[in-house]
Amino acid sequence: MTDQAPPGAELPGSRLSAFYKVRGAPASIEARALAIAVEQSVEMPLAAIDDGAVLADIVGQVAAIEDCGDGWFDVRIDLAAATIGDDAGQLINMLFGNTSLHDDVILHDIVAPESLLAAAFGGPHHGLEGLRQRAMAQGRALTCSALKPQGLPASKLAELAFRLALGGLDFIKDDHGLANQSYSPFSERVRACASAIREAAAISGCATRYAPSLSGSYPEMERQLGIARDEGLDTVLIGPMIAGVSNFHALRQANPDFAFLAHPTMTGAARVSPILFAKLFRLFGADAVIFPNHGGRFGYSAATCAGISDALRCVWDGLRPSAPAPAGGMTVRRAPEMLDFYGADVMLLIGGGLLEARDAITATTADFVRAVAEHDYGGLRS
DSSP: OOOOOOTTOOOSTTEEEEEEEEEOOTTTHHHHHHHHHHHTTTOSOGGGOOOHHIIIIISOEEEEEEEEETTEEEEEEEEEGGGTTTOHHHHHHHHHTGGGGSTTEEEEEEEOOHHIIIIIIOOOSSHHHHHHHHHTOTTSOEEEEEEOOTTOOHHHHHHHHHHHHHTTOSEEEEOTTOSSOTTSOHHHHHHHHHHHHHHHHHHHOOOOEEEOBOOSSHHHHHHHHHHHHHTTOOEEEEOHHHHOHHHHHHHHHHOTTSEEEEOOTTTTSSSBOHHHHHHHHHHHTOSEEEEEOTTSSSOOOHHHHHHHHHHHHSOOTTOOOOEEEEESSOOGGGHHHHHHHHOSSOEEEOSHHHHTTGGGHHHHHHHHHHHHHTOOOTTOOO
C-alpha cells in the first residue's frame, strides 16, 4: 500500500488517482479493488488483452487499500490520463462511469497531474476575485438572491428583480428551474429583468449583476448567451449536471467574458462526494459554486460545507479560487453566523428568506446587504 497524496498534489508520470470508499469484506477487498480498476479502464477480462502497451499503460492500477472499519475501505486506483483526453465528461466517465452502477462504491476524490488541469481544463476565468471586481465588493462577502417561483410571467419576475436590486444586492440569479417555459420565455424574461435591474442600479448606485439561467441544447445555450450579451450581461447560471459537464466546459471556453455560477441540481443523485463535485465544477470553470448550507432544508453537515468551501478556495495547481455560495433555506438572521463560519471569501445566497418579506422585500434585502457590509471579518476563515 502507498500513502494517499494530498488533494491537488502532482502525481508522477501520466496517471491520475481516483479515491473510492468501498464496502466489502477483508478477504475479498483486493479482488474488488482490482475489479474496479479494470472496470474503470479497459472494461474487459485482462486475459483477453494481448497488447502489452495496453496492459502496461492503460489498465488501472490498485495503488492503495486501507481498512476504515465497519466494512468500509479507502481504495486508491491510478488511471491513465490518456484515457481522458481533454473532455470533462470523459473525465467523469473514467472516474466513475460503470462503477456508479454498483451500490458498494462511492467516488471520494481525485488527484491529477498539473499538466492535465492546466492544459485541458484551466478552472475559472474570473473566480472569486473576478466576481468581487464586477460587484465592486472588495474586502467583504458577496450577496445574492434568486428570482422565483416558477409560473410567474416575465413582467412579474422583472418587478421582483427591481425590488431586490433596490436593496443593493451584488447578484440576482434566475431560479435554476426557470428555463424557456411558455409563461416566461428566456428572451422576454432576460430583457425585462436586465432592464429592471439597470433601472434599480441607477437609483441604488450598486453594480448589481443579473445571472439568467441557461438551459437546453448546446446551440440553444449559445443563443441564450448571445441574448444575455446583447443586454450587457456578463454572468449566467448553469446546472453542469443537467447541461452536461462537457457542454459547460465548452461554453466557458467559448465565452471567456462571462462568469458562470454553477448550480448543484442532480449532484445528489450519484454516489459521489459533494466535495468532489465542487472541486470538479471549479476545475471545469465555475466562478462560483452553489451548495446546500448546513442547517437549511438539506442535510449537509458543517464539516461537509467546510470541505466544499475549502476545495473551492484552496491553492490548487494555479487554478483561480471559485466563490463558495452556500444556500438552501438561509435567512437574513443567519447571515452573521454564516460569515463567522465562511469568512469574507464567500457569496451568501438567500432566496426565499428575502422573498417571504413580500411588501418589505427591499428593506429586508437592504438589511441583508448591510449585515454583510458591516460584519467584522477580522481573523475569520479564508
